[in-house]
Amino acid sequence: MSTFLGMPARPPRSPYGTGNLRGDEPFPRAAHRELGNGQLRRNLGKATTTIRTKRLNVTGELPDWEALRDAGSAIKTDAMNRLPELLEQLERKVTEHGGTVHWARDGAEANEIVARLVKATGSSEVIKVKSMATQEIGLNEHLESVGITPYETDLAELIVQLAHDKPSHILVPAIHRNRDEIRQIFLDRIPGVDPELDNVPAHLAAAARAYLREKFMATKVAVSGANFGVAETGTLSVVESEGNGRMCLTLPDTLITVMGIEKVLPRYQDLEVFLQLLPRSSTGERMNPYTSLWTGVTPDDGPQDFHLVLLDNGRTAALADAVGRAALNCIRCSACLNVCPVYERTGGHAYGSTYPGPIGAVLTPQLAGMHAADDDPNSSLPYASSLCGACFDACPVKIDIPSLLVELRHQNTEQSGTTPEKLAMRAAAAVMKRPALYTGAQKAAGLGRLVAGRDRTISRLPPPFAGWSDSRDTEAPPRQTFRAWFASDEGRAALRAAADEHDGSHAEHDPGDGRHDPGDEGHDHSHGEGEKK
Amino acid sequence: MRIGLFATCLGDTLFPDAVRSTAVLLTRLGHEVVFPPGQTCCGQMHINTGYQREPVPLVRNFAEQFGDGSIEAIVMPSGSCAGSVRHQHAIVADRYGDAALRAGVATVAAKTYELSELLVDVLGVTGVGAYFPHRVTYHPTCHSLRMLRVGDKPLRLLRAVDSIDLVELPGADSCCGFGGTFALKNAETSTAMLHDKLDGIAATGAEVCTAGDSSCLMHIGGGLSRIRSGTRTLHLARILAATRTTPDALTEAAA
Ligand code: SF4
Numbered sequence: 001m002s003t004f005l006g007m008p009a010r011p012p013r014s015p016y017g018t019g020n021l022r023g024d025e026p027f028p029r030a031a032h033r034e035l036g037n038g039q040l041r042r043n044l045g046k047a048t049t050t051i052r053t054k055r056l057n058v059t060g061e062l063p064d065w066e067a068l069r070d071a072g073s074a075i076k077t078d079a080m081n082r083l084p085e086l087l088e089q090l091e092r093k094v095t096e097h098g099g100t101v102h103w104a105r106d107g108a109e110a111n112e113i114v115a116r117l118v119k120a121t122g123s124s125e126v127i128k129v130k131s132m133a134t135q136e137i138g139l140n141e142h143l144e145s146v147g148i149t150p151y152e153t154d155l156a157e158l159i160v161q162l163a164h165d166k167p168s169h170i171l172v173p174a175i176h177r178n179r180d181e182i183r184q185i186f187l188d189r190i191p192g193v194d195p196e197l198d199n200v201p202a203h204l205a206a207a208a209r210a211y212l213r214e215k216f217m218a219t220k221v222a223v224s225g226a227n228f229g230v231a232e233t234g235t236l237s238v239v240e241s242e243g244n245g246r247m248c249l250t251l252p253d254t255l256i257t258v259m260g261i262e263k264v265l266p267r268y269q270d271l272e273v274f275l276q277l278l279p280r281s282s283t284g285e286r287m288n289p290y291t292s293l294w295t296g297v298t299p300d301d302g303p304q305d306f307h308l309v310l311l312d313n314g315r316t317a318a319l320a321d322a323v324g325r326a327a328l329n330c331i332r333c334s335a336c337l338n339v340c341p342v343y344e345r346t347g348g349h350a351y352g353s354t355y356p357g358p359i360g361a362v363l364t365p366q367l368a369g370m371h372a373a374d375d376d377p378n379s380s381l382p383y384a385s386s387l388c389g390a391c392f393d394a395c396p397v398k399i400d401i402p403s404l405l406v407e408l409r410h411q412n413t414e415q416s417g418t419t420p421e422k423l424a425m426r427a428a429a430a431v432m433k434r435p436a437l438y439t440g441a442q443k444a445a446g447l448g449r450l451v452a453g454r455d456r457t458i459s460r461l462p463p464p465f466a467g468w469s470d471s472r473d474t475e476a477p478p479r480q481t482f483r484a485w486f487a488s489d490e491g492r493a494a495l496r497a498a499a500d501e502h503d504g505s506h507a508e509h510d511p512g513d514g515r516h517d518p519g520d521e522g523h524d525h526s527h528g529e530g531e532k533k
Numbered sequence: 534m535r536i537g538l539f540a541t542c543l544g545d546t547l548f549p550d551a552v553r554s555t556a557v558l559l560t561r562l563g564h565e566v567v568f569p570p571g572q573t574c575c576g577q578m579h580i581n582t583g584y585q586r587e588p589v590p591l592v593r594n595f596a597e598q599f600g601d602g603s604i605e606a607i608v609m610p611s612g613s614c615a616g617s618v619r620h621q622h623a624i625v626a627d628r629y630g631d632a633a634l635r636a637g638v639a640t641v642a643a644k645t646y647e648l649s650e651l652l653v654d655v656l657g658v659t660g661v662g663a664y665f666p667h668r669v670t671y672h673p674t675c676h677s678l679r680m681l682r683v684g685d686k687p688l689r690l691l692r693a694v695d696s697i698d699l700v701e702l703p704g705a706d707s708c709c710g711f712g713g714t715f716a717l718k719n720a721e722t723s724t725a726m727l728h729d730k731l732d733g734i735a736a737t738g739a740e741v742c743t744a745g746d747s748s749c750l751m752h753i754g755g756g757l758s759r760i761r762s763g764t765r766t767l768h769l770a771r772i773l774a775a776t777r778t779t780p781d782a783l784t785e786a787a788a
Contacts, residue, residue, distance in 0.1 A: 028720075031722050032721055035721055035725055341708045345722055383718050383719065385712070386708050386712025386715045387581060388679070388708035388712070390707075393679060402680075403620075406580065406581060406583070408583075409581070410583045410585050412583055413582075413584055421582075425582065426587050428579070429576070432576075433573065433590035435570065438542075438574075457758060468720060471720075471759060475755075478547065481546055482540045482549035483570065485549060494557060495560050495566070499561070499563075501561050501779075
C-alpha cells in the first residue's frame with residue numbers, strides 16, 4: 001500500500017488582517033497625504049541628511065569596510081541556507097542553559113504565547129524593549145485586549161506609544177515629531193508630569209526617565225526583541241543607545257524574547273562582524289552605547305525565568321523564494337531608509353508597515369503577500385522606488401534592493417492576471433519586436449507634433465500621463481527620427497565630413513604629445529625635502 | 534574600431550540629436566559606426582515595470598542585431614539602457630529564454646558600453662577635440678553612477694572640453710526622480726524629487742545641465758521648462774560632438 005503525501009504546501013505568509021504588515025491604502029495615495037505635511041518633510045530632511053554624513057564618516061574611516069560588508073553578507077547567506085539546523089541548535093543551547101523555547105508559526109500564535117506566559121506570572125503589566133518583531137505582530141494591541149498593559153521604554157517608542165501614533169522609522173521611531181510636539185505629548189499623557197516642563201531636550205529626557213524608572217523597579221515581566229541569536233552558544237543579544245533596554249533585560253523576574261527566525265547567526269565569533277557593521281550603519285557610531293548578551297538563565301543574576309519565542313510569520317515563505325530571500329539578510333540598521341530619496345520625502349507611514357523604506361518595500365510583500373485581498377496596498381510597495389540604487393550602496397550586508405524590487409514587480413504582474421497595463425506592455429512589445437511596425441509607430445509618434453504649442457511644447461497630457469504633465473513640459477517629437485537621418489543624404493554627408501575631419505586632423509598634428517620636463521618634478525621634490533629639514 | 538550604435542527607442546524616436554552627436558563624435562575620432570537597421574528597444578521599461586515575458590523578443594532581437602562578430606563594441610548614449618543590457622537581459626534569458634538566447638545575451642553584454650565608458654575605457658581618450666564655451670553642470674544619472682559605475686569618466690571628458698565653464702552640481706548624486714514608470718505611478722513623489730534637483734541646478738547658474746541619459750534629461754528639462762528656468766538640458770554627446778568648426782546649434786544661437 002502506498003500513501004500519497006501530496007505536494008509540499010507553500011509555507012504560509014503572515015495571515016491577512018493580523019499585525020502591522022499592511023496599510024489601508026496604496027503607497028501613492030498615502031504618499032500624497034504625507035507629502036503635504038511640511039513639518040514632516042523638514043524633520044525628515046534634516047534628520048536623514050545629518051545621519052548620512054555621520055554614517056559616511058565612520059564607514060569611510062575603516063580600511064576594511066568593504067571586506068566587512070562582504071563578510072556580513074556571506075555569514076547571513078550561510079545562515080539562511082541552513083536555517084532549520086541552526087534554529088534547532090539554538091533551541092538546544094537555550095534549553096541547556098535553563099531557558100524555554102517556543103515556536104510561533106505566525107504573529108497570532110506568538111501573541112497568544114506571550115500573553116499566556118505573562119498571565120502565568122500573575123502580572124498585568126510588562127515593560128518593553130524596543131523591538132521590530134513585536135511591532136510587526138501587533139503584540140501591544142493584543143496584550144491590551146487581554147488586560148495586560150505594555151509600557152514601551154525606548155524614549156522614541158514611548159513618545160509614539162503615548163501619542164497613540166505609529167513609528168515611522170526603524171531606528172528613530174519618532175523622527176516625524178519635533179520637540180514642541182513631544183513636550184505637548186508628555187504634558188498630556190504622563191501622569192504627574194511637571195506642568196512647567198519646557199522643550200529643552202535634556203528636560204524632556206528627564207521627564208521620561210522619572211516616569212520609566214518607576215516602571216523598571218515595579219514591573220516583574222519584560223518583553224524584548226533580539227538583534228542576534230547565536231546558535232553555537234544559545235546567546236541572545238540586544239544593542240541599543242539609551243540603557244533602558246538593559247534595565248528591562250536585567251531587572252524583572254521574567255524575560256520573554258520574541259525573535260524573528262532570520263536573526264540567527266551560526267557562531268559567537270560572527271558577532272565581531274555585525275557589532276561593527278550595525279552601529280556604524282545605523283546611528284553612525286563606532287560602537288553602540290549598550291550591548292547586552294545573555295545565555296539562558298544565570299543563577300541568582302538577572303531574570304530567573306527566560307522564554308524565547310521564535311517567530312516565522314512569513315519568513316519561511318520568503319526563504320522559499322530564491323531571489324527574494326536575500327531580504328532576510330537584513331540586520332535592521334535603517335541605512336537604506338536614510339539614503340532613500342523616496343523615504344526622505346514621504347516618511348515611513350506611507351509604507352503602511354512596520355518595515356518602511358527600501359527594505360520595507362521588499363520585505364513587507366514577502367512576509368504578508370501582495371494579493372491577500374482585492375487592491376492589496378502591498379502590491380504598490382515594490383513600485384515605491386525610482387530604482388536609484390542608493391540603498392544597495394549603503395546596505396552593510398549588500399542586499400541588492402533594486403534588483404529585489406524589480407523581481408517583486410515581476411511577481412506582482414505574474415500574479416495580477418490580465419490588466420490594462422499588461423495589455424499595453426504586450427502591445428508595445430509586439431510592435432517593438434518588428435522593425436517595420438516599429439518604424440510605423442515612430443511615424444505615428446511624430447503626430448505628437450500636431451498637439452504641441454507653437455513653442456514645440458506640450459503642457460497637458462491625458463491619463464496615465466497626467467501626473468507627468470502636472471509638473472513637466474514635454475517637447476514635441478522631432479521632425480526626423482535618428483534612423484531616418486542616418487539613412488538620409490544629410491546624415492551621410494555629416495558623417496563623411498566628420499570622417500574627413502579625422503583624416504585632416506591626423507595629417508596636421510603629430511599625435512606624440514606626452515612631453516614634459518622631468519627636471520621640474522625633480523626640482524620640486526628636492527625643494528620640498530629641503531624645507532622639511 | 535567597428536562600433537555598433539544602439540540608438541535606444543527613446544533616442545531614435547524623441548531625442549535623435551544625442552544619437553546623431555554620438556555617431557558624428559565617434560566618426561570624427563576615426564571609428565566606423567554601424568547602425569544595425571533591425572534594432573528597436575532594449576526592453577528596459579518592460580523589465581523595470583515588472584514584465585519579463587513580454588520583452589523576450591526584444592532581448593532576442595538586440596542579441597541578434599548586435600551579435601555579429603565584426604562589431605567590436607556596442608555603444609549607446611544611455612546609462613540605463615546599457616545597464617539593462619548588461620544586468621537585466623541575462624535575468625530575462627535565464628528565466629524565459631533558451632540556451633541560444635542565454636549565449637547570445639552573454640556575447641552582447643560583454644561588449645556593451647555607455648558612451649563615456651567606451652570613450653575612456655575602450656578608446657582611451659578624454660580629450661575629444663570638443664569646444665563648448667558655456668557654463669555647464671553635470672548630473673550623474675543613477676544607473677550610470679550606481680549600476681554601471683562610470684565614476685568620474687563623464688567629468689573627465691567634460692573637463693577636457695575647450696572653453697567650457699564646468700560647475701559642480703550640489704547634491705549631484707541624488708536621484709532626479711525620473712525612474713521610468715515611477716514618474717507616472719508615483720508622480721507626486723517624483724515631482725518632489727525633481728524640484729530639489731531643479732533647486733540644485735538653479736544654484737549653479739549654469740546655462741546647460743548635461744547628463745548621459747536622455748530619459749532623465751527629458752524629466753529634468755520638462756521641469757526646467759515648466760518653471761521657465763533659463764537653464765536647458767543637453768545630452769553629454771552633444772557637448773562632446775561640438776567643435777569650433779561645427780559648433781552645437783546652441784552655441785551658434787548664443788554667439
Ligand atoms: S536592508 Fe540593509 S541597509 Fe536596509 S535596514 Fe536592512 S541591513 Fe540596513
